[in-house]
Amino acid sequence: MTNWMIPNDQFLSNTKLYWYDQSQNCKDIDTNKNVLNEWFQSTKRNHIIGWESMGCVDLTMGCTHFIESFIIGQNGIANFQVLPDEYAYYGFLGKWGTEVGELEPNKPLIITLPNYNWADLRPDWNAVLLECEQKNINIHIDAAWLTLSKDIELDLSHPCIQSIGMGISKYSLQWNRVGLRYSKQRKMDSITIFNKFYIHNVNDNLYDCARFCAERIPRDYMWDTYEELNTNLCNQNNWKQTNLIHGVWDNNEMRCITNELGLNPHSK
Amino acid sequence: MWLWRKLRSLIVIVSKEPTSELIEFKFLFSSTYWHSPPQIEILIDNKVYYNDMLCDDLNTVKFITRLDFTDHKLQILRTGKTIEESRQVDGEWETQSCSLENLSVNGIDLRNILWSKSKFVPMYDHTQSGDAVIDGECIFGYNGTWQLNFTSPFYQYIVNCVRGAR
Numbered sequence A: 001m002t003n004w005m006i007p008n009d010q011f012l013s014n015t016k017l018y019w020y021d022q023s024q025n026c027k028d029i030d031t032n033k034n035v036l037n038e039w040f041q042s043t044k045r046n047h048i049i050g051w052e053s054m055g056c057v058d059l060t061m062g063c064t065h066f067i068e069s070f071i072i073g074q075n076g077i078a079n080f081q082v083l084p085d086e087y088a089y090y091g092f093l094g095k096w097g098t099e100v101g102e103l104e105p106n107k108p109l110i111i112t113l114p115n116y117n118w119a120d121l122r123p124d125w126n127a128v129l130l131e132c133e134q135k136n137i138n139i140h141i142d143a144a145w146l147t148l149s150k151d152i153e154l155d156l157s158h159p160c161i162q163s164i165g166m167g168i169s170k171y172s173l174q175w176n177r178v179g180l181r182y183s184k185q186r187k188m189d190s191i192t193i194f195n196k197f198y199i200h201n202v203n204d205n206l207y208d209c210a211r212f213c214a215e216r217i218p219r220d221y222m223w224d225t226y227e228e229l230n231t232n233l234c235n236q237n238n239w240k241q242t243n244l245i246h247g248v249w250d251n252n253e254m255r256c257i258t259n260e261l262g263l264n265p266h267s268k
Numbered sequence B: 001m002w003l004w005r006k007l008r009s010l011i012v013i014v015s016k017e018p019t020s021e022l023i024e025f026k027f028l029f030s031s032t033y034w035h036s037p038p039q040i041e042i043l044i045d046n047k048v049y050y051n052d053m054l055c056d057d058l059n060t061v062k063f064i065t066r067l068d069f070t071d072h073k074l075q076i077l078r079t080g081k082t083i084e085e086s087r088q089v090d091g092e093w094e095t096q097s098c099s100l101e102n103l104s105v106n107g108i109d110l111r112n113i114l115w116s117k118s119k120f121v122p123m124y125d126h127t128q129s130g131d132a133v134i135d136g137e138c139i140f141g142y143n144g145t146w147q148l149n150f151t152s153p154f155y156q157y158i159v160n161c162v163r164g165a166r
Helices: A010-021 A029-041 A063-073 A088-092 A125-135 A144-148 A190-196 A204-216 A221-237 B002-014 B112-117 B154-163
Strands: A047-049 A056-060 A109-112 A139-142 A153-155 A161-167 A179-183 A247-250 A253-256 B020-032 B039-044 B047-053 B058-068 B071-079 B087-089 B092-094 B097-105 B119-122 B144-151
Touching: A010 A204, A010 A221, A029 A056, A029 A179, A029 A204, A056 A063, A056 A190, A063 A139, A063 A161, A063 A179, A063 A190, A109 A125, A125 A139, A144 A161, A144 A221, A190 B154, A221 A247, B020 B039, B039 B058, B047 B058, B112 B144, B112 B154, B144 B154
Parallel strands: A047 A153, A109 A139, A139 A161
Antiparallel strands: A056 A179, A161 A179, A247 A253, B020 B058, B020 B097, B039 B047, B039 B071, B071 B144, B087 B092, B119 B144
């Protein structure tokens, strides 16, 4: 099993220092949300289309919040399904994967894309989409790793895709987990309550900080900055490059190269 | 491709929130009778979604519909109760009755909202009398019309109920 380490560098560390060192002006919730919305959509490294089909945009406290809110919205663990090779969190909850081809009709599916086991979309993604079309299964995407990805192609307007959660924390911002949920229809759940019930002064500090970071960190910062180093390391070590900046194929095994990229704060 | 992506990005800026939503309604009715079962008709904004007799002790009715983001009127027309449906056997009354035991919308049990926001307008026959309107009544001993006014988006309706706005 790959031991993943979130990459960090001096620029990202300094962004955190700037936030704590400077006096801040609180911005309204819509300003913070709009900045993040534009930031997520501004990726040039990935080809995500169909944003306009996701009319409901809500602030979250990261993708784990997205997942938990989804589960609450489904009224519990029995009312959704996951695939094998998924985020360990589902297993911790006692939720185990259902094989592609055996999905239960009409029961929503939550899926991690890109998936860190392949550092890409799942190889069976097209089969999953087809099966979900045939069985009327709504798809909800946890795209936590999208910020560290390139060449991810996704059409959000696909009728089965109902929501997608994105987060900023993979830019070494675990200390201030924030994200957005894009959805075609809001349902009553934790995120809806946060955005539509606790409207005023809820987590202003959290979202102000996220906006501050998004205004300073380019959306495709990791690949824009470390692509050459990543490519050189792959060539030197006979690794196969993947779509995640800190993952490579090493003899058909996924390997985390955060250390090799010099991006592990704990190794310094 | 560059132009297409540029156009896409412009579309994003003008994208709007939806103006309608799919809502799942799930009703659970109980039913008692000795002769013929009670009949119900479920309507939203005067459109009929269900019309049948409640033949079992417990009867589930489920449907999904798309509703615009505006005011709506959910009604249950309860019929089938006649004088002949009631009789006395060994000193005990047997009659026909039905109740709305549970209403879940998008998986949310409305419970207290039903009891505080709905109303039942009985249709008394010549042997009966009582209140013209009974607030929160979900036991339909008389023929009549039960009604719940709500708004869509439904999450906003619930939020407003909890806030005490409605």
